[in-house]
Amino acid sequence: MRIVLAREMGGCSVLGRIWGVWRRRPGVHAVPKAPGFGTEAGHRLRPRGSSKRSRPLGGQPFPGLLQLENLSREELVDVLRAAVVDQKGKPGELTLFSVLPELSQSLGLGDQELQVVQASGKETSGLVLLSSCPQTASRLQKFFIYSRRAQRPTANYCAVTDGIPATSEGKIQAALKLEHVDGVDLVIPVKSPSRKDFQEGVKRTLSHFHVVAMGSGCALVQLQPLTVFPSQLQVHMVLQLCPVLGDHTYSARVGTVLGQRFLLPAESTKPQRQVPDDALLRRLCLTPSQAAQLPLHLHLHCLHLPGMRPGEAPMKLLAPLPSYFSRTLQCLGLHQQ
Known part of the structure; x- marks a missing residue:
């Protein structure tokens, strides 16, 4: 069973991976507190593998914002290692779904199909949760539905x-x-x-x-x-x-x-x-x-998930802010508590 989590960076993404039944492996570690948002222990993602980046906007007014038009299909798969570009797309567009087969091969999943469990919107940066295990995906989707009915927030x-x-x-x-x-x-x-x-x-x-x-x-x-x-x-x-x-x-x-x-x-x-x-x-x-090119400053920072085994404590997955978002906070003097 494998869960893949990616954090989107304004148009392209860098990923971290959680292997097995939510067992901790290299590239994922527990943190006691997420700066500014949330207080429970969780997992913070760190990029792995190679990272060919596209060129930022001229003069770098929005550092960390990547542009799809500057990426080839191969570069997208390489940058991602599980990348999140979009949830939807027109035929022929370069999107997450269009590269899922290459992504599965890149992650060594063979014929297993990846599916989106939870994702932010098209222009929103932040966490995207993918799964190659239908049973795990179904369980998590049921958890999100039940939490909404109980009016318990799962996303920050x-x-x-x-x-x-x-x-x-x-x-x-x-x-x-x-x-x-x-x-x-x-x-x-x-x-x-x-x-x-x-x-x-x-x-x-x-x-x-x-x-x-x-x-x-x-x-x-x-x-x-x-x-x-x-x-x-x-x-x-x-x-x-x-x-x-x-x-x-x-x-x-x-x-x-x-x-x-x-x-x-x-x-x-x-x-x-x-x-x-x-x-x-x-x-x-x-x-x-x-x-006029200012990216949407809306970021899916945190997802709350249940423990994947009986008796396991709930988890919190965190995605750091894109660098253009952090730059905006600095320019405006907005400091996370």
Whole structure:
């Protein structure tokens, strides 16, 4: 039985491996505390093997952000050793699923097929959990479903938001639906949904948030989704009038008049590049053109998993922040507690 865990770095990933029935092996070690997020002992990943990297953006405004267009198929498999690029993709696109056969061979799995157990969204960095054992994958998926029903969070995200939430912590609840608008799938909040709305795909969503640090008009926020819906966390933070930094899809729904923020109608607001104000650009040391390439600052930092044998303590898997994310925290003076 084998579980593979990878941490995504903005577009490509470096992996660590956990072999056997969650036995510790080289490349994985226990840590007493994850800096800034969580307090339980867990496993921190460390890269193994070779690591051919693609070229970063000109001038390196976002260190650690890798670009798929600069990778060959062979380089992708080599960089990964289990890499996470994306959960979905158009035919012909270079994605995680398109290289799973090569990835299985690279890991010495033979004919065993890898499957995704848990993953962050397309633009989100962080942990991606893969398994070559159907029984283990099924058990973990059932664990995540049961935890959601019991409203026990299993995933911790960290985000940098443009704006500071009105309260330091709380719950965000919203009914959401997915609509296809102008060739793009967009998530739309639904006020006072009816029974018919729920029958037609509207879902109730819930997230916990906790402000870890504030500074320069921005915040470092810990997010714990208790439901699963596309772009849930981005939309939830928009509803708090604090879009995630680098959210070039939903941030346009937050308008400003005389320094006061308000929500624009989601149905009539088209996605557009996020435009930080001049003060924030100066703090980030970015030009407007560089800001247009700002990656989404939403990172799946931690997954809570059950012990894989009777009597074993639960585990916590951790992924360190991408270097561009850490650079942003430094520029904004946001320090993890």
